[in-house]
Amino acid sequence: MIKVTLTKNPKSKPQCDNLVFGRNFTDHMFMMNYNPEKGWHDARIIPYSPFEISPSALVFHYGQAIFEGMKAYKGKDGTVTMFRPRDNFLRMNRSADRLCIPQFDVDFAMQALAKLIETEKDWIPQAEGTSLYIRPFIIATDPCLGVKISDTYAFFIILSPVGSYYKNGFAPVSLYVEDFYTRASSGGTGEAKCAGNYATCLKAEQKAKSLGYDQVLWLDGKEKKFVEEVGSMNMFIVIDGEVITAKLDGTILPGITRNSIITVLKDKGYKVSERSLSIDEVLSAQKQGKLNEAFGTGTAAVVSPVAKLCYKGTDYIVGDGKMGKITNMLYDTLTGIQKGKYEDKFGWLFKI
Ligand SMILES: Cc1ncc(COP(=O)(O)O)c(C=O)c1O
Incomplete structure (x- = not known):
């Protein structure tokens, strides 16, 4: 079950012709947490906003953090398409394994992603060269100084409407x-x-x-x-x-x-x-x-x-x-x- 809480203050959307890569974020994000008792739990779509985390969270000190990057495109008829998103989540689980982060269910992550994009579909730009960039990431959240594998984690997906990655566009x-x-x-x-x-x-x-x-x-x-x-x-x-x-x-x-x-x-x-x-x-x-x-x-x-x-x-x-x-x-x-x-x-x- 993914609980959805919609924002009361939707932002105005940026102009399609002037999108700098990775600077604009949509109204909502996906989040879930991990602890050894419950596994991955509390899956939710919530307003995009800063969140509270302990300054001693392991991620800040010993770098237990992984991420992915993918894109969604909106066609002229309004259909939203993604390119091999499952492969990104499979790779994310391999990165998780290397960094001793617990595995997540890829089918569930696909469902969460689809629901988040559905919620934010009006944010997907349609102009040539533009898309919605998708950034899933996991961070270690145990408040602890001392190198160890974290017991707790947070998984996020945030979305950013983007233009070309390089400021020169397709130039060599x-x-x-x-x-x-x-x-x-x-x-x-x-x-x-x-x-x-x-x-x-x-x-x-x-x-x-x-x-x-x-x-x-x-x-x-x-x-x-x-x-x-x-x-x-x-x-x-x-x-x-x-x-x-x-x-x-x-x-x-x-x-x-x-x-x-x-x-x-x-x-x-x-x-x-x-x-x-x-x-x-x-x-x-x-x-x-x-x-x-x-x-x-x-x-x-x-x-x-x-x-x-x-x-x-x-x-x-x-x-x-x-x-x-x-x-x-x-x-x-x-x-x-x-x-x-x-x-x-x-x-x-x-x-x-
Ligand atoms: C270090 C590195 N190499 C290669 C790639 C290209 O990978 P992909 O084609 O899955 O985006 C990326 C981007 O994710 C990267 O960060």
Whole structure:
């Protein structure tokens, strides 16, 4: 049972043409709590508002926090569609396991999400490039100083109408190949969507921005040699017609967009490899004119073309510095399936 309490003070909705990513929040949120006696309980939809939490809650001190990110789209006829939301909740349970957070029921989370979106459907923007971004998250709430696994947790879902993730929209981005800081290493939390992974990245992202690059391209933590992923995207590089992405070996996030892209590419007969790819191989391909394209993939940006890589102080242009053909085809195919322009032949859409 999900109890619904509606707000008495609905907010005015932002203009569709001026939506900054993640700054506007809808009127309501979903919340439930966990304790060892009752398990997950007290599921409710309540007005979006600040909440009380002890300053000693474990989440603030030892970082037991996980989250997800997904989107809902509203079609011209008003139908609301989501892209593979179940996979996000399944991944969230895997992140929960890594951070010793109790599992939740995925079917129940799907019901809660559908009910929240139904409540907030008037907040879903319809203009080109806009959507409703969905952020489920779980935090450890035991008031306690001393490292331990929390006994109590809170699960939230909040919603934010969004425009493009990058302020330049679909313009190609530049990446700074980080060769000092590391994001993840074997046996760590790289494949979990936990808050700490993002805090770890900030220093390198700050450096990249100060040098004039948009984002960081992470290399493996051990040898700083192999291409892993970008801040919030998986990375694909096309060399001489082969589309290459890092294999899932525990250090990168198993992106749902990544999996969809691999499926689409295989379906269309492209050569796709999930394999180790050294930065040396990428740069030597560039020198030989064989670095055809590069792009990042993720829920927020869907597909983001990469025009330039900086490694050890030298800039390398990817392809002709513009969006490549495969990148363009993938963006069109994936957003086309999401918006109902193309047939959903892989059964990825979830209608609310
Ligand atoms: C570190 C990281 N890698 C990759 C991705 C892309 O994953 P997805 O396609 O599931 O959004 C994300 C975004 O969630 C991310 O945070």
